[in-house]
Amino acid sequence: MNPPHAQQDTSAKNNTAVQPNSTADDTALTPEADPFAVPSFGQPVAVGEVGTLGPYRLVKELGRGGMGAVYAAIDTRLERRLALKVMLPKYAADAAAKDRFLREARAAAKISHDNVVTVYEADVRDYIPYIAMQFLEGYALDEYLKKKGSPSISQIVRIAAESAAGLAAPINSAWFTAISNQLIFGSKRRTGE
Numbered sequence: 001m002n003p004p005h006a007q008q009d010t011s012a013k014n015n016t017a018v019q020p021n022s023t024a025d026d027t028a029l030t031p032e033a034d035p036f037a038v039p040s041f042g043q044p045v046a047v048g049e050v051g052t053l054g055p056y057r058l059v060k061e062l063g064r065g066g067m068g069a070v071y072a073a074i075d076t077r078l079e080r081r082l083a084l085k086v087m088l089p090k091y092a093a094d095a096a097a098k099d100r101f102l103r104e105a106r107a108a109a110k111i112s113h114d115n116v117v118t119v120y121e122a123d124v125r126d127y128i129p130y131i132a133m134q135f136l137e138g139y140a141l142d143e144y145l146k147k148k149g150s151p152s153i154s155q156i157v158r159i160a161a162e163s164a165a166g167l168a169a170p171i172n173s174a175w176f177t178a179i180s181n182q183l184i185f186g187s188k189r190r191t192g193e
Helices: 094-110 141-148 151-190
Strands: 051-053 058-062 068-075 082-087 119-125 126-136
Touching: 058 082, 082 094, 094 126, 119 141
Parallel strands: none
Antiparallel strands: 051 058, 058 068, 068 082, 082 126, 119 126
8 A cells, every 4th residue: 555645647557656755754665774675564374374465475584686686475365476676775766776676577578488487566555566477486596405416417408498488488488579570460461451
């Protein structure tokens, strides 16, 4: 829920809250005390959970990077488990960083590939930019190596091939779209139909 002083932009182009200048009581936008502090979430639904953000129940933190944190979450509207990536307050207060975060989410949402997580939604709630995405079961590489030891050559080749396919997905998608448009619409443009 946005604070009463936030204005809502209802245009199709931008469906996020337009935020006024921060005030002394905007704790979500005052990261000076701790630049790596997590955003202020709503009250947890169950004991042990982190909190809520709109329709999302944040169950536990999965990891944290330089600009954000990722949580195992539940979308209460669809009763679906997902990963929720949120920007840390220090970066969320920077309009350019927030715009880049959301722009990258929109670009990722256009990719459909087995080796790329699916983006369900990207928006801003309660001054917190977030990306709701597919939750993948598995291990972080360091955990995998501790539990299973070094992978075999065939496993390394498989992992490298799958990673490369995922990294190439945006390029292949753009190439396919360009070629498809040329094949489908190209002849009509030339003949004037």
